[in-house]
């Protein structure tokens with residue numbers, strides 16, 4: 001099985017370009033990485049992974065941000081804004097309230113377009129240039145479209161985004177619009193948008209830059225590399241657990257791949273790998289269902305609903321990569337209600353960390369697992385918060401207090417404050 005944590009370092013095949021190739025996770029077929037455009041296996045339609053003859057060690061890393069980790073990436077540099085080097089916040093009150101030994105928040109909302117997608121796009125758009133493709137496209141619940149629009153603009157490329165009508169937060173549409181993406185609003189959910197973009201890509205109309213594209217996940221691996229490096233610098237150890245929101249399951253797959261490659265190079269022991277713990281909204285939880293039932297893939301949920309619109313996804317395309325990651329690291333998956341998500345969003349805000357609802361799912365999930373005794377009080381945990389508060393201003397208004405109107409007069413303001 002090619003996705004085992006302790007899989008041996010792969011031998012470089014004849015199709016490799018500079019020690020890099022694409023390999024099917026199902027049948028092992030191998031392909032040259034930059035000769036043709038492909039997203040899945042020609043032979044069995046399985047998901048593809050980027051493979052390297054020489055997996056990275058800690059000494060290979062130099063610089064700052066995503067491209068610090070270019071020894072773990074297919075290129076030296078990308079189309080960059082730049083991205084990565086996000087904060088790993090301490091949250092002492094939340095740590096005490098949840099009751100774990102250590103809680104740190106890796107805030108991916110601090111990337112250039114306000115979400116982790118930038119890490120994937122800096123690599124993905126670079127690959128698009130290498131392949132010489134024309135129009136770039138994605139389906140999106142919002143953040144991927146914002147990142148694609150910005151990185152496409154940076155690379156001087158045309159972009160097309162398909163969004164589920166009425167289900168994308170205002171800040172994200174504004175970003176895609178200003179960066180000049182062509183925006184199509186589809187009368188359907190995210191999963192049907194992705195079906196259409198995949199069809200367009202199969203017909204050669206667009207280059208697909210959703211996380212089905214294996215190069216996107218290479219960039220997103222750097223979240224895991226940064227967490228491990230920074231955590232180790234602060235504590236001399238690695239976190240026991242990383243808790244993250246799950247939608248299309250790209251990050252879960254990417255972090256697992258980062259850890260596998262470190263284990264392959266000997267930079268990390270298998271028993272030092274953090275337990276990957278996924279959190280979904282109750283109304284969109286096919287990954288939780290798959291983990292609970294021990295399945296190797298998810299069953300598509302046609303009806304999904306949650307206020308965390310970024311993870312309103314019923315058919316996580318990366319599930320066959322992510323499920324082994326959760327299983328092999330000893331992690332788990334849990335679902336949380338929209339109310340629990342809002343409570344966690346407020347708790348993070350009370351520590352000065354502003355996140356969009358989907359991001360807060362990680363903290364809500366950690367609290368739930370701690371209350372259930374699945375997470376121990378002695379654990380050192382990192383929660384990933386994936387998008388910035390300003391992405392979804394409506395949700396922020398709803399979760400926060402209303403402004404109070406006062407007259408244009410100092411005494412009246414003082415009277416009001418005394419009430």
Ligand SMILES: Cc1ncc(COP(=O)(O)O)c(C=O)c1O
Pocket residue numbers: 115141143144245246247248249250251252310311356358359386387
């Ligand atoms: C803010 C936010 N959080 C979490 C996710 C889920 O990430 P993944 O698809 O990698 O599971 C997404 C998008 O999918 C997102 O936009």
Ligand SMILES: N[C@@H](CCOP(=O)(O)O)C(=O)O
Pocket residue numbers: 117138139140141142143144145209210211212247248250310311
């Ligand atoms: N939340 C995502 C959904 C698409 O995910 P992707 O990682 O496959 O592009 C978004 O922001 O659109």
